[in-house]
Amino acid sequence: MLDLLIIGGGPIGIACGLKAQKAGLSFVIIEKGCLVNSLYNYPSTMTFFSTSEKLEIGGIPFVTISNKPTRAEALEYYRRVATSNHLPINLFEEVKTLSRENNAYTVVTTKGTYQAKRVVISTGFYDVAVNLDIPGEDLPKVQHYYKDPHFFAMQKVVVVGSSNSAIDVALETYRKGADVTLVIRGDEISHRVKYWVRPDIINRIKEGSIKAYFNANLTAIRQHEVDIETPEGPVTIPNDFVMAMTGYKPNFDQLRKWGLILSDNKFIPQYNPDTMETNLPGLYLAGVVCGGLDTHLWFIENSRIHADMIIDDIVAKKFGK
Missing domain, CATH: 3.50.50.60 (FAD/NAD(P)-binding domain)
Known part of the structure; x- marks a missing residue:
């Protein structure tokens, strides 16, 4: 024994x-x-x-x-x-x-x-993985784990989350040519984000290189588009991949x-x-x-x-x- x-x-x-x-x-x-x-x-x-x-x-x-x-x-x-x-x-x-x-x-x-x-x-x-519990989450285009940014080159990518993993995905895929949209539940980028990365994502959002919806939630996922609930009302945008970096x-x-x-x-x-x-x-x-x-x-x-x-x-x- x-x-x-x-x-x-x-x-x-x-x-x-x-x-x-x-x-x-x-x-x-x-x-x-x-x-x-x-x-x-x-x-x-x-x-x-x-x-x-x-x-x-x-x-x-x-x-x-x-x-x-x-x-x-x-x-x-x-x-x-x-x-x-x-x-x-x-x-x-x-x-x-x-x-x-x-x-x-x-x-x-x-x-x-x-x-x-x-x-x-x-x-x-x-x-x-922590699920979103929304329609369409089981589609193959939805991923909770991220390996390499090249895969998402020239694709429309929605990234859910505002902590380190989400922000890394957003910045890295953007720099490989992805059209990136962040969906963030809170009103700002998390303060847990690495101190040398947080200014980078804030500046990319300010200049419009990365679109961000704050105080927002992803509500539905379909093969070629997603629905986002925003403070200004529901929004539907074209989409190829969803990176649900929800923890x-x-x-x-x-x-x-x-x-x-x-x-x-x-x-x-x-x-x-x-x-x-x-x-x-x-x-x-x-x-x-x-x-x-x-x-x-x-x-x-x-x-x-x-x-x-x-x-x-x-x-x-x-x-x-």
Whole structure:
């Protein structure tokens, strides 16, 4: 039986593995996709808001050639961390069931069955998109994930949202020749947008290069056009693609199925903030999954400490410290 099973092979799951390795615990990391799957699915042109030292895990230096690391640099860093430390990571293996009996957990995956005294859930939030819940959202032209701007060259693109992902999509596709329209629920560009990007989008809107509807909502999507509700009334515009950058959320149904208690309003899981242990003994949370719908609450740089908190608690209980 394993001392620990870690669900999620992202940066925080790897950080938990590094800490468990140093503590001499037997463990395995289970990841349903590729290594750091969420980061892999980020836009190919992405630059992090954080500096490299704030993305470091396990005390291992993250050396970059610029102040803000890129997606490619982060993928290389976390891959080298995992491989050079020979962490036991099983990739492309999805957890199907998790149950507790006789003070231990049984975890059934698509490839096997594991037993562990304790479990860490570090599954992130990037796999479930927040839907618009409007007619036409299921059309192939509607996308919640963005990879590269070239695909949208010479197309009429509607981008929904005003945070970092939406603004990056709007600016990058515009610079590859797309006719871009932003649909923004609020009355301004979000102040969460990267400080060196926000003036750029504001100026593009002012000069008319990118059209923006503020205090507006996309209400319907059809094959060649969309409807927008604006303060001046409904507007219909021609459209080829809709980029619904409306955010993502943890898999709440899965967490409930596994026995976690979630708050009624923002679906924040119940856990001890000093140890990260949930309502289930020996089951811990790490990383952005802790925030429920508040997906901006936790990220790599401020949840790295979860690994230390969790493993310290496990070691204390294991050895009676």
